[in-house]
Amino acid sequence: MLEHPSAIPSYLDPNHLGPWGTFLQQVDRVTPYLGPLSRWVETLKRPKRILIVDVPIALDDGTVTHFEGYRVHHNLSRGPGKGGVRFHQDVTLSEVMALAAWMSIKNAAVNVPYGGAKGGIRVDPRDLTLGELERMTRRYTSEINLLIGPQTDIPAPDVNTNEQIMAWMMDTYSMNQGKTATGVVTGKPISLGGSLGRHDATGHGVFVMSGEAALRLGIDIVGARVIVQGFGNVGGVAARLFADAGAKVIAVQDHTGTIFAGGGVDTRALQAHVDSTGGVAGFHGAEAIANDAFWGIETEFLIPAALEGQINEHNAQRIRAKVVVEGANGPTTTGADDILHDRGVLVIPDVIANAGGVTVSYFEWVQDFSSFFWSEEEINQRLDRIMREAFTVIWGVAEEHKISLRTAAFVVACTRILRAREVRGLYP
Ligand code: NAD
Numbered sequence: 001m002l003e004h005p006s007a008i009p010s011y012l013d014p015n016h017l018g019p020w021g022t023f024l025q026q027v028d029r030v031t032p033y034l035g036p037l038s039r040w041v042e043t044l045k046r047p048k049r050i051l052i053v054d055v056p057i058a059l060d061d062g063t064v065t066h067f068e069g070y071r072v073h074h075n076l077s078r079g080p081g082k083g084g085v086r087f088h089q090d091v092t093l094s095e096v097m098a099l100a101a102w103m104s105i106k107n108a109a110v111n112v113p114y115g116g117a118k119g120g121i122r123v124d125p126r127d128l129t130l131g132e133l134e135r136m137t138r139r140y141t142s143e144i145n146l147l148i149g150p151q152t153d154i155p156a157p158d159v160n161t162n163e164q165i166m167a168w169m170m171d172t173y174s175m176n177q178g179k180t181a182t183g184v185v186t187g188k189p190i191s192l193g194g195s196l197g198r199h200d201a202t203g204h205g206v207f208v209m210s211g212e213a214a215l216r217l218g219i220d221i222v223g224a225r226v227i228v229q230g231f232g233n234v235g236g237v238a239a240r241l242f243a244d245a246g247a248k249v250i251a252v253q254d255h256t257g258t259i260f261a262g263g264g265v266d267t268r269a270l271q272a273h274v275d276s277t278g279g280v281a282g283f284h285g286a287e288a289i290a291n292d293a294f295w296g297i298e299t300e301f302l303i304p305a306a307l308e309g310q311i312n313e314h315n316a317q318r319i320r321a322k323v324v325v326e327g328a329n330g331p332t333t334t335g336a337d338d339i340l341h342d343r344g345v346l347v348i349p350d351v352i353a354n355a356g357g358v359t360v361s362y363f364e365w366v367q368d369f370s371s372f373f374w375s376e377e378e379i380n381q382r383l384d385r386i387m388r389e390a391f392t393v394i395w396g397v398a399e400e401h402k403i404s405l406r407t408a409a410f411v412v413a414c415t416r417i418l419r420a421r422e423v424r425g426l427y428p
Contacts, residue, residue, distance in 0.1 A: 018094030081117030084158025084317030203237025309364020
């Protein structure tokens with residue numbers, strides 16, 4: 001019998017898939033490696049549930065405006081949903097669906113007991129006053145109250161959201177519940193049950209994963225060249241850790257420009273410059289070069305730590321790095337991924353390279369439940385162990401099947417998710 005076209009959910013319409021379409025392609029790639037578990041693969045191709053909410057707020061001038069918000073649960077087979085909240089004018093349902101799905105993969109790839117979730121509001125937060133931002137955050141939190149909770153779905157910061165926004169979300173949820181619930185979000189201020197080490201965790205994880213790759217490729221970190229796109233929370237911390245370990249950070253690009261210093265930049269001086277001026281442009285310890293020249297620089301490590309889709313079919317052929325370590329989410333297009341693979345450039349995929357953040361978020365959540373807080377040293381030791389174990393397992397699968405680390409990470413993650421799906425069985 002022919003399926004009636006209206007029976008196809010809009011997010012499966014092949015003409016309008018967006019980032020969700022990229023995720024579906026990635027799932028198709030791993031399906032041949034899933035053996036008998038592949039009979040459950042359709043479960044990954046459909047988000048478990050999608051909530052679209054209207055977020056009306058009164059602006060400071062008394063007028064009322066409406067924003068569109070989302071919270072998506074992609075898969076909860078392995079535990080409660082976990083994933084950030086993004087405030088950006090370009091947020092779409094397709095993007096939130098894809099980001100939720102990548103959280104399912106990331107959490108399973110590093111084996112933290114969470115499913116995948118993500119949320120967002122279609123808004124440019126720079127257009128709002130602080131009061132308006134708080135009202136929008138609180139109303140959004142109330143609207144997604146149906147889905148979130150310490151045992152069900154735990155949001156965290158993402159693009160344009162920070163620990164203040166997490167504090168407002170935690171307070172709003174707690175007010176609605178009539179009791180303080182610190183474990184409902186992670187990435188909170190330390191004074192509200194946040195974790196030591198969370199700020200540096202993602203950059204720290206990027207550095208640990210780079211070290212694992214260096215060991216296997218015979219690259220010495222001391223003296224290795226590093227180029228970084230994005231000098232924010234992820235790129236800035238990773239660059240500092242590389243430099244502290246004796247590597248040379250020879251080029252940095254951000255939204256203000258690109259700088260180059262063959263002998264390596266002083267990353268702490270650069271951080272001070274970025275903190276005071278807002279970007280790398282104008283830094284005295286390096287020369288300014290054209291943005292496009294960044295991609296052709298010969299280097300051991302290239303760390304994209306800014307935006308999606310930065311390594312694409314246009315620049316992938318020119319990249320002269322031995323290893324690409326994806327600090328950002330989705331920085332490499334599928335086409336560029338294939339070009340890099342064919343050219344022998346090792347890509348450490350985002351789902352493991354930047355998983356340090358969610359791993360320490362997991363530690364924060366555990367600490368909130370036990371109301372017992374660990375030292376930064378304990379956090380980093382546990383973080384290193386989880387990251388190294390994940391890398392070793394995924395490296396082994398890549399070698400066994402002669403596949404890329406990205407496909408291997410998906411094989412490991414999808415196997416864990418679908419095995420949970422299978423042993424739980426289908427309800428009812
Ligand atoms: P951030 O806002 O702290 O820094 C972003 C950096 O990107 C800034 O240096 C900015 O100048 C630069 N940038 C922006 N537009 C650019 C452009 N057009 N060209 C070059 N550089 C540009 O953000 P962040 O927290 O460091 O996140 C960066 C990426 O890492 C994002 O993709 C995010 O989703 C991902 N990520 C972050 C975390 C985390 O814990 N912060 C965890 C996992 C993944």
